[in-house]
Each structure stands twice: as structure tokens, then as C-alpha cells.
Amino acid sequence: MTVDALSCARGGRRVVEGLSFSIRAGDAVALRGPNGIGKTTVLRCIAGLQPVEAGQIALPDDAIAYAGHLDGLKATLTVSENLSFWASVFGGGKMSDALKVFDLKDLEDRPVNQLSAGQKRRLGLARLIVSGRPLWVLDEPTVSLDSAAVTRFADILKTHCAHGGAVLAATHLDMGFVMREIDLSAYRAQSQTQMRRSDEAFL
Numbered sequence: 001m002t003v004d005a006l007s008c009a010r011g012g013r014r015v016v017e018g019l020s021f022s023i024r025a026g027d028a029v030a031l032r033g034p035n036g037i038g039k040t041t042v043l044r045c046i047a048g049l050q051p052v053e054a055g056q057i058a059l060p061d062d063a064i065a066y067a068g069h070l071d072g073l074k075a076t077l078t079v080s081e082n083l084s085f086w087a088s089v090f091g092g093g094k095m096s097d098a099l100k101v102f103d104l105k106d107l108e109d110r111p112v113n114q115l116s117a118g119q120k121r122r123l124g125l126a127r128l129i130v131s132g133r134p135l136w137v138l139d140e141p142t143v144s145l146d147s148a149a150v151t152r153f154a155d156i157l158k159t160h161c162a163h164g165g166a167v168l169a170a171t172h173l174d175m176g177f178v179m180r181e182i183d184l185s186a187y188r189a190q191s192q193t194q195m196r197r198s199d200e201a202f203l
């Protein structure tokens with residue numbers, strides 16, 4: 001994926017401009033910067049959830065699996081029913097792998113509305129595996145995870161990259177392995193003037 005001179009806005013206000021970088025197979029990239037700098041906004045543009053203000057994002061079709069702040073789970077369905085739904089949408093990786101690597105096997109028949117916050121987050125992230133998509137775009141993926149789950153998730157990311165995948169993650173955490181860092185503070189929009197609302201979500 002190549003991002004070239006990207007500018008994006010939130011709430012009708014340009015927040016980031018002139019951002020360029022590329023991600024290749026095997027790359028793990030951390031998007032850094034203080035609260036409100038625009039990490040979520042950039043990830044939403046890359047995931048196609050809102051239009052870009054200027055610049056270009058070039059990536060192959062069906063390359064991205066996006067995990068945002070919301071887990072997007074169906075509360076009355078079980079863990080395995082949720083995964084099976086996503087597997088049918090994406091037609092990608094194996095459910096059994098997803099249950100195993102995210103330590104959800106014992107919970108597979110439990111409805112989502114009976115899971116803890118961390119368990120829900122693990123299930124939300126397990127969709128990355130069933131998506132079968134190469135580029136994982138993650139917004140604060142470790143929120144609600146305990147330290148053991150964070151370590152396990154870091155291993156999952158490492159394995160994904162070692163097998164030719166790639167990761168772009170907005171995170172304040174040190175994930176415990178080497179990630180290339182992009183500090184969005186260097187791309188803060190100079191002009192803070194209000195503009196037309198062109199950043200309405202597509203979805």
C-alpha cells in the first residue's frame with residue numbers, strides 16, 4: 001500500500017496533511033502521536049470509511065481488514081456464530097485457527113452479551129484471522145486486553161507479518177517488538193480553518 005501526500009479531515013476540519021508512506025509485505029508500522037492528532041482519522045481514510053481531502057491511497061482490492069474502536073459484534077449470537085458470519089462475509093481464513101490463537105475455544109458457544117470486555121475485544125480481533133486479508137489496519141487494538149493477551153496479540157502480529165502479512169496500528173503501547181514508527185505530529189494540518197463536511201462516513 002502506498003499513501004501519497006494524504007490530507008484528511010474530521011468534523012469538517014483538516015487534521016492531517018502531506019502524509020506519505022508505504023507498507024510492504026512483512027511490515028509492522030505503528031502510527032503514533034498524542035490524543036486528537038488524527039490517528040483514527042487517517043486509519044478511517046485508509047480503510048475507506050471516509051473520503052480523503054487530498055492525496056492518494058493506492059492498494060490492491062480486498063487487501064484490508066480493519067479493526068476499529070467498536071468490535072462490531074452481534075450480541076445475541078455466540079462466539080462461533082459471530083466468527084462464522086464474518087468467515088462467510090470474507091470467505092478467508094479458518095475459524096478454528098481464529099478460536100485457537102485468540103484463546104476463545106472454551107467460549108465458542110457463549111453468546112457475546114455474556115462476554116467480558118476483554119473477551120469481546122479478543123473476538124473482534126479474531127475476525128482478522130478469518131478475514132484472510134493481508135493488511136491489518138488496527139485502531140488501539142489492545143484496549144481492554146490484559147497484559148497476557150497483549151503479549152499474545154503481539155505474537156499474532158509478528159506471525160502474521162512473518163507469513164507475508166502487514167500491520168498498520170494506531171497504538172500508544174509498546175507492542176514488545178520492533179515496529180516502524182510514524183509520528184503524526186509531523187503532519188499536523190497547518191490550516192485549521194473549518195471546511196465543508198466532506199468527511200462523513202460512507203458506512
Ligand SMILES: Nc1ncnc2c1ncn2[C@@H]1O[C@H](COP(=O)(O)OP(=O)(O)OP(=O)(O)O)[C@@H](O)[C@H]1O
Nearest residue numbers: 010011012015033034035036037038039040041042
Ligand atoms: N466525531 C467527530 N466530530 C468532530 N470532530 C471529531 C470527531 N472525532 C474526532 N474529532 C476531532 O478530530 C481530530 C482527530 O481525531 P482522531 O480521533 O483522529 O485523533 P486520534 O489521534 O485518533 O486520537 P486518540 O489518540 O485520542 O484516539 C481531533 O482533534 C478530534 O477532536
